[in-house]
Every structure is written in C-alpha cells, then in structure tokens.
Amino acid sequence: MLFMVEMDVNVPLDTDQERFAALKQAEKERFQELQRAGTWRHIWRVVGHYSNVSIFDVADNAALHDILTALPLYPFMNIRVTALCRHPSSIHDDDR
Template sequence: MLFHVRMNVNLPAAMPADQATQLKADEKALAQRLQDQGKWRHLWRIAGQYANISVFDVDSVDELHALLTSLPLFPYMQVDVMPLCRHPSSIRDNDS
C-alpha cells in the first residue's frame, strides 16, 4: 500500500540545541534504515520549510502508523496522510 505523507516539523524554540541535534541525527538514521528496507520509498524536502513530502510503501495502515509514531521527531510533527492508488490514465504500469 502506498501512502503520500506530508510531515511538518516544529521544534520548540526553547529546546536545547544539543537535544535538537541528537533528535535530528536519530531521525536521519531511522529514515535511512526505512529507505534501505523499501518502506520509505521517496523523501523530498519542501523548499523553504522544515517539512517533507514522502511516499511510504507498507503492508497496512497499522504499519504506517507504527512507523510514523516511531520517528524521533514525531512528537513535534504535524502529519497528513493520503492513501494512493494507481490512476487509470497513468502511462506507467509500475511505481518508477
């Protein structure tokens, strides 16, 4: 199942810099591991924002929820999820 996920991050201004740095490093490590596993298929930064657009490929909504809530930055995110399915007018028969 493919999902389009927008994540907006809003770290508190009062968060100590070393804590923010560690959260970002932990987030990057997990994001890269999920990409290696094929679960986090695409990751795109939204220019000028602390936000991204991602495509996840998971077996269920429950799996997506578990992955998103496991992200170190999740407590500081606004997350919008849209399930995706193939459009009948697409000229491609795969997800490339």
C-alpha cells in the same frame, strides 16, 4: 499500500539544541534504514519550510501508524496522510 505523508516539523524555541541535534541524527539513520528496506520510497523537501512530502510503501494503515509514531522527531511533527492508488495511465509497474 502507498501513502503520501506530509510532515511539518515545529520545534519550540526553548528546545535544547544538543538534544535536538541527536534526535535529528537518529531520525536520519531511521529514515535511511527504512529507505533501504523500500518502505520510505521517496522524500522531498518543501522549499522554505521545515517540512517534507514522502511516499511510503507499507502493508496497511497500522504499519504506517507504527512507523510514523516511532520516528525520533514525531513529537515535533504535524502529519497529514493520504492513501494513494495506481493511476491507470502510469507506465511504472511498481506503482501499486
């Protein structure tokens, strides 16, 4: 199943910067691992915000939930999820 996931990161001003830098590095490593596996198919930065729009390809809602809640930056995120389905006019076979 494909899902569009919008993630806004909100970091409190009093957050320890060294701890946050380590969380960002862990987040990057996890993202790249999921990207190589084909689970996190696309990611785009939202201009002017500490936000992204991503496309996930997972088995079901529960799988997506497990992935998102395990992300290192999850405690700092506001997340919106939209289920997607293939548009009948798409020319791409991998749009499921």
